[in-house]
Amino acid sequence: MGRTDQQLRCWLRSGRLAAGRAAVNWRRWIVGAPVGLGAMGLGFWAQAVLPGSSGVNGPLLEAMLASPPPHAVPKASAGEDLQGVAAERMGAAQGSLALAEPAQGTPLELEIRVAVVREADQLQLSATGPWWLRRADGSVLRQGTAGESTGLRSGDLLPAELWLETSAGHAVQVNGQAYDGRLRLLRDTGGLLAVNHLPLEAYVASVVGGEMPSSWNLEALKAQAVAARSYALAHMARPASRHWHLGNTTRWQAYRGLASSHARTRQAAADTRGLILSYQGGIVESLYAATSAISLEAHGHLGASMSQHGAQELASSGQRYNQILGHYYRGASLARLRQGTG
Template sequence: MAKPQFVQFFKRYPWLLLLLLAVLQLAGVLIFLNLQRQSSSSAPSLSGSPASTPSPVSSLAAPVQPTSTPGKRATKTQAPPSATAPGSEQSTQPASPQPKPSLTAEQKAINERYKQSFVSPATAVDTLIEMRVAIAEGVPALSLGSSTSATLMDQNRKPLLTLSAETRYTAQPSGNGTALDGSQLPAVVLVEPSQNGLLYLGDRAYRGRLLLVNDAGKLWAVNLVNLRNYLHSVVASEVSPSWHPEALKAQAVAARSYALTYYFKPMSSLFHLGATEYYQVYSGINREAPETNQAVDATSGQFVSYRGGIVESLYAASDDIVAEAFQGHGMSQLGALNLAEEGYNYQQILANYYPGTGLGQIVQDYE
């Protein structure tokens, strides 16, 4: 009775019979493999040495390098440093520099031009210093103008009035300020010509700018002019442009040294020095001449120096005047001319009249 029921059961569920047969077959395979492993492990080693154990690193599969995805840029990864045996490390010394390639003549010329562009011309050194020269001192009225239109400004450079070109105006003290043809101005006014125009004061013309000041009911006019333009006028006003070039150079250096003395020790807070013979004569552009201009530019920045300082290089027309006015300490202008005509250069002339001194040089500081 049990057998027919067993058969009847598997007829009803045939898939269970198939599953049972598969399990029995799998069990037989596992038993066979287990017996094979036991027999191989019990066999003696042929080499007599212990079997080597495979390295866990070598048994791992090598990683697959990722590939870039279409439409995206592949990321570059840095390779790890390779291992080296002790004593065989790669040298960490930097490679010796390669020699610079030689430049052609044209490249050298271009290089020199670029270097020169960073160096100011010699004549530009004197233009870096602005002198304040009193050209009118305590007068009741002034006649002024400009070769171009000029702007009148207050001390804060606020524009107040515009002067027309080639037009004369009269300035007079007015209360605490200055009246200019009916226009009331502050006590201190700066006149600045446009396009490097010239200033007119009385019958003379000047370069630079003009400062008008009402001081206690009197007018002062101060010319703000760079040292180079100032010396162009002074040298031609003090000596004749027809003199020997070396005498003109000696005069230029002496005049520059004298001006620098007052630049660093001005006569007042308003101006460095005056324009009369009491100081050194300054006449504006009226006395400029090519010969004296050349002497100023040829000695640009040079001054009489003693132990690094600036010498107040006094000078007068003759030895007699130098002896009387300066107790013999100073340069005779006529004596300098005689020495130049005898063949002495301007350095020797200056050394003769200012013994123990040398030549200093103004240099531009780029810091």
């Protein structure tokens, strides 16, 4: 399922981002630096990848790792954000902030790795269908039927790497939480580590539901989907660990597996499939927060950051997702992940 790290690196070297009217060759990416809002009108990070590299390093990496995390939407009223939305409506209504939508292309299937349990003393494993607990060589260590569970303890004599898999159309489960894809189980410093390997688009659909109420306007959900996908891809280029790209908490993005994946969030992901925010061939690590006030407090020193309540207000007033993104991420463009050579 998905692509191996080697295949992903090959794609990064040879693939293209279809941005605006022209494709941007990923082979020309260079390690960039943050550009000040006052200098260029661009206040977000642009993540870039060197050919053959798995990420960036040095001061830029340290700064990005130290940046405040996005926040899940609180249950409080959106009234506090209305003042910030008033000006946004005026500009977006004129359509001048809308980002151009790239042409369609053959979708690029990517697999993301998310650490869902870390430093655990024990894990309880199951699936909604028949399941197999396999060694790294594919041989079966244990197996069971739907709903039947098995436990792992950090002190057990186990292989260093195990995979929990189930049949198509079913979900794997760890500690009662259901996930799409499969689970890689490792003995790591401090205990057991469970990493969910799943398609990027399934991950995005779950994050949208974890970061916004699924009942919100579809255009707001679509804006969130693009921001979430862009943020995820930046961390796929600069993984947190050799075993996983990013975690499942708001230190990264809120990811709760199938519990936060709903029909409308899956539609938002499908309608924006492959779309990310880009700047000069780099991936924008798109920050966002619940309200304009929180966004300013958490990310003001970094520049651009989307207000989720603001996105909902703009969408409710008739604005499309690309107009919403155009307001919050000034100077960026929409790019589409698609297969290609070059």
